[in-house]
Amino acid sequence: MGPSHPPIRRTKGHRSKGHRTKGDRAKGRRRLAGLRRWVTAVAGTLALTGGLLALGPQASAAGLTEVTGFGSNPGNLSMYAYAPAGLQSGAPLVVALHGCTQSASDYYAHSGWPKFADRYGFALVLPQTSSANNANSCFNWFEPGDSSRGRGEALSIRQMVDRAVSQYGSDTRRIYVTGLSAGGGMTANLLAAYPDVFAGGAVDSGLPAYCANTVSAAYTCMYSPPDRTPAQWGDLVRSAAPAGTTSWPRVAVWQGSADTTVRPANATELRDQWTDVWGIGQTPSHTEELGGGTTRTVYDDASGRPAVEVYSVSGMAHGLAVDPGSGPEQCGTTGTYYLDTVCSSYHTARFWGLDGGGPDTGALPAPTGLTVTGTTDTTVALSWDAVPGAVSYTVRRGGTAVGTTTSTAYTDTGLSTGTAYGYTVAAVDQAGAAGAASAPVTATTTGFTPTCHTASNYDHTTAGRAHQSGGYAFANGSDEPMGLWNTFTVHTLEQTAPGHYVVADSGCPAGPSLTAR
Known part of the structure; x- marks a missing residue:
């Protein structure tokens, strides 16, 4: 499911093929051997044939249509959508992200989501990436420039949501996102970056939000995720969200116990992350056994409604849980990374309340004018x-x-x-x-006394007054740019409210600086 291998580009400074030394050739052989090992680990059951990942034929995706002109599309994605006949205005919207080596039509055909779109009445949006973005057509969940609010692929998906809301009249309070593998990693990031857009999410065989921000860190997250505290995981979400966010998405986590591509420990870290964000601790409210060897563990919010759910599928390898058949709780078809266990889409739809009986659907509408x-x-x-x-x-x-x-x-x-x-x-x-x-x-509340802090961008970040993205620092709260994230660039920041900082290099009204480094 993992990220693509960094491309090897030849520049004018490189030797031509005819002048390669023995050392160059040995280095090339080592690089090729490393690439082959990486493909084996990431692609799993896919065959390496002639340097290309060979996929079986994709199932038909009748009813899925491509939508163009949905925005500036900085992430270079394609938008596909499906709406049941007679879809009413004010219906929910579900965004579904495919995994590596997959496509929108492949996910549409196998995942089972169209069945429940028809049954419960909601629209589907299926974003699609390509090898132009990533060699294995993975969503770039490990790249800050593609997974942060207002940037790259994340912004393209946000623009797709806006287009779907306009086209179908979707209820902006009932927009959800789900994804498999790399799509699951991107799902977690989207929930953190856009809690004001998504009411809920489902991370299937995926990663905690912002577990990695480089290719090498992505491998660590996949195979041996960092054992951070719940508060540390939660801080990654809070720092990615808009300042002052207090309402968070409800999150389902799906994980196979025999997954060797994205290790099951990721599900534990995801649980820690989102229960901390909700402030509800890691003690389950209750558990139950479902079909297909699946255990559902529920963590309720303060009002007794499920906020986080973890579905552990015994013996399942890396993939999306499906259960082919015509029964009311069955869905999907088997294929590469679509594994016959239990219908995850059915249980996720119920968790979100898309069936009319779940936690996010009340009998009364939301109050206005707060x-x-x-x-x-x-x-x-x-x-x-x-x-x-x-x-x-x-x-x-x-x-x-x-x-x-x-x-x-x-x-x-x-x-x-x-x-x-x-x-x-x-x-x-x-x-x-x-x-x-x-x-x-x-x-x-009143009575806050502003403070000033002068330090390097690096020290501001480690002290929690700023954050870094793509090698640049930004003031927390105001998001004002501060230049390169290093120990040489120095700024004065004024804290004008709890957790809100502005650049005050020209003079700080709060008085002398409290920090000088």
């Missing part, structure tokens, strides 16, 4: 528009329920001075079921 009406050094006052049929409202701070009220106003108390808090509100019906959460708002 507004911060006032703050003090220890309180935040909120108000919102009434929802017909609601008997009460649940107020959440940072994903944790902090209060219930029958009115359309609430004051949160006992807060820290000069601190930013994020809030959402959900309406509750007579049966006690909470509907969809409102759009989030952020409030900052």
Whole structure:
């Protein structure tokens, strides 16, 4: 599933073929041997024939259509889509990312997602990469320039979502993303980079968000993922998301216990990452056994709704779990990396609530007009528009329920001075079921004292005041560019709010610098 081998380009400074030395030829033989070992490890059951990865014939993909002109497409991807006949406006949207050596039509034909698009009524978008981007047609989940918010392939996929919403009238509160292998790695990154776009995701035989930012690190993640703490994994998500994000996607993790391409330890790290983001710990709420040797482990949020689910498939190798057949819980067809165990698409669709009974589909709509009406050094006052049929409202701070009220106003108390808090509100019906959460708002209590810090870009980053992407540093919160990420470039940063920094080289209103390195 892994990344492509870095291309070997010949420059004017290289010797011509006729002047290669013995050392050059020995180096070339070692490089070729390394490439062959890499192909064997990554391609698995695919045959190496004449230097090309040989695939079997792809299944038909009737109903799948290519969509062009969906945006600037900086990631050089192709967009394919499917919508059931008679699709109603306001229906959900599912984005499905294929694995290495696969294509949109291949994933459409084997994964089972079209069956549930027809049954439950939602549109499908299937992005496709190519060998022009990656030698094995993998999504570049390990490249910051392709997997960060507003950049490369990630931005192309975001543009596809916008086009589909416009074309099908999709409900922007019910957009989901799933992917296999490299597509799973990209899925995790998209959930971190765009939590304001995706309500949920499913990572199938994939990697934790931002586990790697180089080719060599990608191999480490695949075969021996770093054993970071949940908080360290969670910080990778929080640093990739827009500043002030408090509402997070619900995440399903699928992993085979016999996977030797993406080791099962990745599922554990994914669980640690997303449970930490949700602030719910790593103790399961409950477990159950499904068919096909699959164990489902559930981690509920503070309101008792599943936020993270881990599906472990006993004995399954690297691939997507499918279960060919016409039964209501069956789906897909077998093929290379489509393995006959259990229908993962069915269980994922139910987890997202696409069947009308899951955690993300409430009887009541999300409240609108959530507004911060006032703050003090220890309180935040909120108000919102009434929802017909609601008997009460649940107020959440940072994903944790902090209060219930029958009115359309609430004051949160006992807060820290000069601190930013994020809030959402959900309406509750007579049966006690909470509907969809409102759009989030952020409030900052008064009394914060700005501080200034002068240091190198490297030290700013390691101290948590900045972050780096592609070798460049950016101030946390404001995302202001700071130049090269090194120990020689020095800037003064002013912290104007908790976690929010701006470049203040021309003078810092907060006074003398606290840090000088």
